[in-house]
Amino acid sequence: MHDALNCDTLFHTYCFIFVFLPLTLAGYWFVPNRRWKIAWLAFMSLVFYSFWDIRYSALLLVSTAVDFFLALQITRDRAHAKAWLVASILFNLGVLGFFKYAVFAVESARSLFDIFGLPFEAPHYQIVLPLGISFYIFQTLSYTIDVYRRDVEPTRDLVKFLAFVTLFPQLVAGPIVRYKEVTDQLDNLPKRMDWAMTGAGLSLFIIGLAKKLLVADRIGARIDPIWADPGAMGLVSSWAATLGYALQYYFDFSGYSDMAIGLGLLLGLRFPVNFRAPFQALNPSDFWRRWHITLMRFVRDYLYIPLGGNRVSFGRWAFIILFAWALIGLWHGAGAAYLLWGLFFAVVHITYRATKDRWDRMPRVVQLVLMQVLFAASLPLLRGIGVNEAGTVFAAMFGLHAFTTAGVVLLVVFILLYAFAAVVPPAIDWRIRPTPTWIGYLAVLFFAITLYLAPEPQKFLYYQF
Amino acid sequence: MLIDEDEKEIDRLIAGMRTRDASARRFPWMVLLVFTTLVVTYLGSSATVNPRLEFPGPQDTPLLLEQPFAKFRYHEDLQSPATTVVLGASNVMTLDPSEFQRQGFGPTYNFAYSRSLATESLAVQRFLADTDRNPGTIIQGVADFQFAVGYQGRARVTAELAERFREPDSLTSSLLIPMKASMKPAAVLDLARVTAYNTLGMDIASQYAIDDDGLFHYVERDRLIEAREYDLRLALEQSYPTAILPAYKAFDSPDSAQLEALSAQVALAETTNTTMYFVLPPIHPTVTAWLDRDVPGWRSAHDSIVAHLVGLCSSRVHVHDYTDPSSFGGNDASFYDPHHYYGDNARLVVEGLAAGRGDLCT
Numbered sequence: 001m002h003d004a005l006n007c008d009t010l011f012h013t014y015c016f017i018f019v020f021l022p023l024t025l026a027g028y029w030f031v032p033n034r035r036w037k038i039a040w041l042a043f044m045s046l047v048f049y050s051f052w053d054i055r056y057s058a059l060l061l062v063s064t065a066v067d068f069f070l071a072l073q074i075t076r077d078r079a080h081a082k083a084w085l086v087a088s089i090l091f092n093l094g095v096l097g098f099f100k101y102a103v104f105a106v107e108s109a110r111s112l113f114d115i116f117g118l119p120f121e122a123p124h125y126q127i128v129l130p131l132g133i134s135f136y137i138f139q140t141l142s143y144t145i146d147v148y149r150r151d152v153e154p155t156r157d158l159v160k161f162l163a164f165v166t167l168f169p170q171l172v173a174g175p176i177v178r179y180k181e182v183t184d185q186l187d188n189l190p191k192r193m194d195w196a197m198t199g200a201g202l203s204l205f206i207i208g209l210a211k212k213l214l215v216a217d218r219i220g221a222r223i224d225p226i227w228a229d230p231g232a233m234g235l236v237s238s239w240a241a242t243l244g245y246a247l248q249y250y251f252d253f254s255g256y257s258d259m260a261i262g263l264g265l266l267l268g269l270r271f272p273v274n275f276r277a278p279f280q281a282l283n284p285s286d287f288w289r290r291w292h293i294t295l296m297r298f299v300r301d302y303l304y305i306p307l308g309g310n311r312v313s314f315g316r317w318a319f320i321i322l323f324a325w326a327l328i329g330l331w332h333g334a335g336a337a338y339l340l341w342g343l344f345f346a347v348v349h350i351t352y353r354a355t356k357d358r359w360d361r362m363p364r365v366v367q368l369v370l371m372q373v374l375f376a377a378s379l380p381l382l383r384g385i386g387v388n389e390a391g392t393v394f395a396a397m398f399g400l401h402a403f404t405t406a407g408v409v410l411l412v413v414f415i416l417l418y419a420f421a422a423v424v425p426p427a428i429d430w431r432i433r434p435t436p437t438w439i440g441y442l443a444v445l446f447f448a449i450t451l452y453l454a455p456e457p458q459k460f461l462y463y464q465f
Numbered sequence: 466m467l468i469d470e471d472e473k474e475i476d477r478l479i480a481g482m483r484t485r486d487a488s489a490r491r492f493p494w495m496v497l498l499v500f501t502t503l504v505v506t507y508l509g510s511s512a513t514v515n516p517r518l519e520f521p522g523p524q525d526t527p528l529l530l531e532q533p534f535a536k537f538r539y540h541e542d543l544q545s546p547a548t549t550v551v552l553g554a555s556n557v558m559t560l561d562p563s564e565f566q567r568q569g570f571g572p573t574y575n576f577a578y579s580r581s582l583a584t585e586s587l588a589v590q591r592f593l594a595d596t597d598r599n600p601g602t603i604i605q606g607v608a609d610f611q612f613a614v615g616y617q618g619r620a621r622v623t624a625e626l627a628e629r630f631r632e633p634d635s636l637t638s639s640l641l642i643p644m645k646a647s648m649k650p651a652a653v654l655d656l657a658r659v660t661a662y663n664t665l666g667m668d669i670a671s672q673y674a675i676d677d678d679g680l681f682h683y684v685e686r687d688r689l690i691e692a693r694e695y696d697l698r699l700a701l702e703q704s705y706p707t708a709i710l711p712a713y714k715a716f717d718s719p720d721s722a723q724l725e726a727l728s729a730q731v732a733l734a735e736t737t738n739t740t741m742y743f744v745l746p747p748i749h750p751t752v753t754a755w756l757d758r759d760v761p762g763w764r765s766a767h768d769s770i771v772a773h774l775v776g777l778c779s780s781r782v783h784v785h786d787y788t789d790p791s792s793f794g795g796n797d798a799s800f801y802d803p804h805h806y807y808g809d810n811a812r813l814v815v816e817g818l819a820a821g822r823g824d825l826c827t
Contacts, residue, residue: 196482204478229699261475270475406694428474433484 009052009131009172011205011259012213012449020048024168025266029193037189038163041267045166049131056130059095064165066091067140071147071154081148088144096137099130104334132172134331136165138298143179145302152180160186169263173256175274176294182269190268199434201265204258206442207427209449211255219248219417222410227383230392237407238396239376243414245383246376250278250421253292258427272297278375279422282367283359284345284352287375295331299324314353322346332382337390341381348374372418532578533622535675537630540574542677546598547574551679552586553606555579556746556804559811560604562678568819570602575679582611582618583726590730592627594737602740604818605730607774608804609745609767609788610712612719686801700802701751709752709803713760724773731777742783742818743774747790747810752803771825778826785823793817 010016024044031037050057070088074081113119143161146152155161161179163186170177190197223244226237233241257274264271274293281287288296307320322343329342352359359367377397380390395401432438540547548571551560555577562573576589586605593599611618675681689695727743734741745767756763767788774784787793790810794817799810806814817823 194479196479199482200475200478232696265475265479270472273474406692428478430478432478432481434482 009048012209028267032191034189038160038186042159042163042166045168045171048168049166049171052131059130060136060166063095063137063140064162067144068158068161071144074144074147075154085144085148089141092137092141096133099133101334135174135176136171138176139165142298142302146178146180152183155183169260170271174294175257175260175272176298177271181272185269194268197265197268201262203432203442204262204265204427206446208255208258208262210445211251211258213449216248216252216255219244223248226407230385230389233393233396234401234404234406235396235399236411238393240407240411240414242376242379242397243418244410245379247414247417273428275426277426279372279418281371282364283371284348287371299328318350321349333384337381337387340387341378344378344381368422533626536576536578536679537626539675539677539679540576541630543574545572547572547600549573549602549604550593550600551575551577551604552589553577554581554608554611556608557606558681559805559807560815561680561811564812564815568815573678577606580618582620583723585618585620585623587726587730588623588627590733594733596631599737599739603734604742604744607743607745607770609770610716612723612770613716614720697800701749704802705752705755710759713756713763716766717762718766719770727774728777731782734781740781742785744785744814744818745771745788746814747787747795747806749800749803750790750797775825782826784825785818786825787814787817787823792823
């Protein structure tokens, strides 16, 4: 099936839309028993993951099993609960560290040794980053922490836990769903398909597909040639490229999240919202309550608040912010540019808090534009082009390259699109009614989407994070 | 449990779907109707013969596979047969049929498509002869490096299309052939794209267009050139190490099968009273200089193709080696990349052929 249908762990493929999803839903709603539904869900989720690389399903299974048993140990052996929790944290961060950061660490050490002219004998090596590892590791880690905190009862049902970890709608790129958010839902799965949930799910799924294929990928096709040569960017084209990338990022990632939530609803499950109109944000705190909400919630609950949150002195708070954002930056990618991106937002947060009274007194439109410019301007660091190339883009953005009007039309279009995104509410808040008109819209949208379903689709920007 | 805000938003969305107004009650049936229609369309389109999926190759991008399909399709749609047909690969795709008409070649159709080999041109020429659409004149583009032994063309695609379009309105009938053993999910895309070709004359996704007379436009590249944003030097520098150099390194002597195909084209032309113009289109001089530096043997392989063509000369056969733009009065600027030219150069090639400029057979 894999070769013939070009199956992939992406939602915008023929295989997923016309084969995998109907088959999964048919089996899921056909079996009357809750346990069978969960088992089917876990099985199909593993099939979905194996479209990427079946060998890494083993890592997923091991990670699931380890945290399943450690969580049980935390409850059984309360006297040593902390030790079991530490074991879970070390295991999860160790796996993540090895697969995601080992090469970065070795190469950074090599650069450091080179600077001081010291010999460094480690060979150059490469490690494949398992798909979705940054997401599923956080999920299993949050589970053991929640069990330790007695926020949730550990499950004794391995299949249910496996279904939670591997749930295919959110396995690859979130939202980061926590066990306590779905355990009751998995225990009370609806026996029959609910038309209202299905309608809402289909609507969100198609809207998400449209965001990805009709907007994000189209923007990408326009800006990729500009990003291909940062040295050739001028003042206008560099801003067009960064604003375009901000829009592409938003429509791509929020589209994926809409699809994931929509797929959850098709299965009778509610997933947490991941985006809430971030282009309407007026300040950094507001923005990060609207962008990748589940990641920010994770950092807040498992790092920021345990370290003291905002109930500490300004100096300590600033240190916590720097630390947390450095980790958020590195979560996005193993590289100096990602680290700098995180630190940039830490500085933005600290500056905002230090000047909060003055910031909040500015006209709302000024706050909004300033916030969006800050976000867009940070993106060269998140583009994956490295620090030097990002520096070249920053130079262009500050007018240090030759001035040309190339890209002016794109810039105007992107500003208009930004304005559009700033006034339109998130899809989840749309007042969707099951009228023939709405179904007509969806059908037209779906037909347009099929024009862009390519044999080799563009991957999501958060794919393989 | 989700946090309150998420719960409320999702509940509100679902509650909207439970609306009890009259039209909303029909919702389940409407959903079934719409999605059944989509699934039936999909299954129906899966039954089409899909060149993309039947002949997948490592380099077969949608652009490459859709071109021959579109060229056959549009040729079928011609109101009256073309008296001149351009055959060959991408380096003659920008030769404008209206320019041929201005130069006295009569109604012209550009049948060239990327990576078409001499054997494929022969198949198309036979197809034209067999279907009583034989032109009086054939302009045959010759891309030298494509004569390398083992060069990957798409002979099977061409043969299949030539067979399929043999009968009038063969596209419609091809839709009805039974579903093949394997499913063809990408067929729906092709169906949509055929619709796009027929209604808009343009591929929406990849931004290129083919006119009714077969003339190819790369919409985005044309726009960049128009806006003076196209960087030819960059295009040359980027494509040389990745595409040109490897292709020419593999081209140490011409493939005898391809040379024989050229001879067979001339033999067929004799039987159909067709005049043949063989043209080796221009290559950017910067690139030929680089090739002289890096692959000194390419010139002798190139010259042996020319020598073979000169050996075919007759009153109905003309051979023009326009590799050097100065040979037909061309310039260094009207190029997209090493082998692809437009504007002045495309016009001057046609003028040169019409005027017999540099004809090696005279």
